[in-house]
Amino acid sequence: MITATGVVKKYSDEVAIGPLDLTIPVGGITALVGPNGAGKSTLLTMIGRLLGMDEGTIEVAGYDVARTDSKDLAKIVSILRQENHFVTRLTVRQLVGFGRFPYSRGRLTTADEELISRAIDFLDLRDLEDRYLDQLSGGQRQRAYVAMVPAQDTAYVLLDEPLNNLDMRHSVQMMQHLARAATELGRTIVIVLHDINFAGHYADRICALKDGQVVAVGTSDEMMTDDVLTRVFDSEVEVVDGPRGRLAVYY
Structure with missing residues (x-):
């Protein structure tokens, strides 16, 4: 509550x-x-x-x-704000991986990778996971940012x-x-x-x-x-x- x-x-x-x-x-x-x-x-x-x-x-x-x-x-609790400042040299998978930072502190485990994959699949981003953010449309980037939230697993x-x-x-x-x-x-x-x-x-x-x-x-x-x-x-x-x-x- x-x-x-x-x-x-x-x-x-x-x-x-x-x-x-x-x-x-x-x-x-x-x-x-x-x-x-x-x-x-x-x-x-x-x-x-x-x-x-x-x-x-x-x-x-x-x-x-x-x-x-x-x-x-x-x-x-996880939160996604309106203002997203993306780094162009990040791939979709790398971006979604930031959702695991509270747990991994930057050292992703096999369990972290599984949760990242699950979040990518949940937002139908599998075909885009290796693409860089500056190669995506605005809508695709928005979905990638949202995918960080289920990856955080809150x-x-x-x-x-x-x-x-x-x-x-x-x-x-x-x-x-x-x-x-x-x-x-x-x-x-x-x-x-x-x-x-x-x-x-x-x-x-x-x-x-x-x-x-x-x-x-x-x-x-x-x-x-x-x-x-x-x-x-x-x-x-x-x-x-x-x-x-x-x-x-x-x-």
Whole structure:
């Protein structure tokens, strides 16, 4: 379980996130949604301790993220941010291997190599594993970065806009991979998404943020309604029943 209690991040006297109180249960996919500037990425990076908070506490699986040793926290929670600065002379396999650093400290074992191969297969990167990153498309590189996360083999996975640079087909495949990771591997996945329809279709729970506050939390069915989405996005939204679930239509 992830719990955030009284969490505040101040950027200035006029700009702040929080105070936030949120509980994310174990298992499944929880999507963080909301308009630009709502605080989604800030919350995610505070949970992953890539950004400090000014007030409050965050716990992941009972561990206080502000107090837990980095080596121990990296075995509990993995995070992928939007900004990925790739080194061109790395191959896909070498990049994915960085996910094993909390365990191997750079000396990969046979067990590490097996987990790297499993992550590469999980993201359908086998044909690309020996290619250098600068030889890949933006979408292929994005999949390679995401593959580092299952290679790290943590129970909690945090992903900030993993669909960036992916076309529609690969976005669907990525969400299918993550859904499999949640169900087959028992992962707890927290993901920032801009597309509310991807959240509604693949997430088990949706947390909506607006102006630095949590304004609504619930199951996908509870959140995919005209009233909730219109209030969150300040735009008229109609939710219709599609052949595979509810869809939000903007006006």
